[in-house]
Amino acid sequence: MPIDRSIVTKKDIEAGYDAIAGKMYVSEEYYNDMLAIEKDFHGDILEAGVGQGTVLKKISERGGHHIKSLTGIDLSSRLLEMTKKILPQAMLVKGDVEIMPFLDNSFDLVIMVGVFPYLLDIDKALAEVKRVLRSNGKFIVTVPNRKWLLFKNYIKSRKNIQPVDDRFFDFKEMK
Numbered sequence: 554m555p556i557d558r559s560i561v562t563k564k565d566i567e568a569g570y571d572a573i574a575g576k577m578y579v580s581e582e583y584y585n586d587m588l589a590i591e592k593d594f595h596g597d598i599l600e601a602g603v604g605q606g607t608v609l610k611k612i613s614e615r616g617g618h619h620i621k622s623l624t625g626i627d628l629s630s631r632l633l634e635m636t637k638k639i640l641p642q643a644m645l646v647k648g649d650v651e652i653m654p655f656l657d658n659s660f661d662l663v664i665m666v667g668v669f670p671y672l673l674d675i676d677k678a679l680a681e682v683k684r685v686l687r688s689n690g691k692f693i694v695t696v697p698n699r700k701w702l703l704f705k706n707y708i709k710s711r712k713n714i715q716p717v718d719d720r721f722f723d724f725k726e727m728k
């Protein structure tokens with residue numbers, strides 16, 4: 554049955570992620586495979602829905618001195634505090650990816666990992682990504698594929714800590 558998104562609010566998402574911040578599962582293998590699709594990390598980089606900062610930290614290590622700035626935005630203060638600890642050089646903002654407090658044409662790369670399932674207005678978030686990206690910038694977006702063979706196992710293993718309802722996409726929908 555489709556999830557009724559109207560019963561989930563940004564406050565629910567914020568409170569849910571604050572509550573599970575210390576328990577979030579991080580798959581090094583998944584993040585490494587995902588980041589292998591991009592070889593060139595440079596310039597000004599934004600992770601929208603930065604969570605505990607694992608992805609942004611890996612990007613900072615891969616890009617090294619080619620990176621000018623690292624920025625993360627997230628609804629959860631607790632996750633942002635965790636990111637601050639591992640990435641003190643990043644600019645971290647508590648805010649909503651659907652209304653980002655950044656100037657037009659500010660970033661060379663925007664990455665959004667596992668955030669699509671929680672967006673209440675995907676079109677708004679995509680319009681924001683387009684606005685803050687430079688004309689030759691790149692957008693990387695990932696989400697678990699609903700038609701993935703192991704999807705059922707994945708959902709079972711995460712249901713105990715999942716803070717709010719979410720929804721998943723297949724390849725066609727994401728495209």
Ligand SMILES: C[S@@+](CC[C@H](N)C(=O)[O-])C[C@H]1O[C@@H](n2cnc3c(N)ncnc32)[C@H](O)[C@@H]1O
Nearest residue numbers: 570602603604627628629649650666667668671
């Ligand atoms: C599954 S976690 C992924 C975190 C991180 N990208 C990673 O892969 O480790 C989803 C994150 O999206 C954030 N989030 C969800 N909706 C958001 C919104 N509208 N604006 C900002 N952050 C949001 C949550 O607070 C949470 O940190």
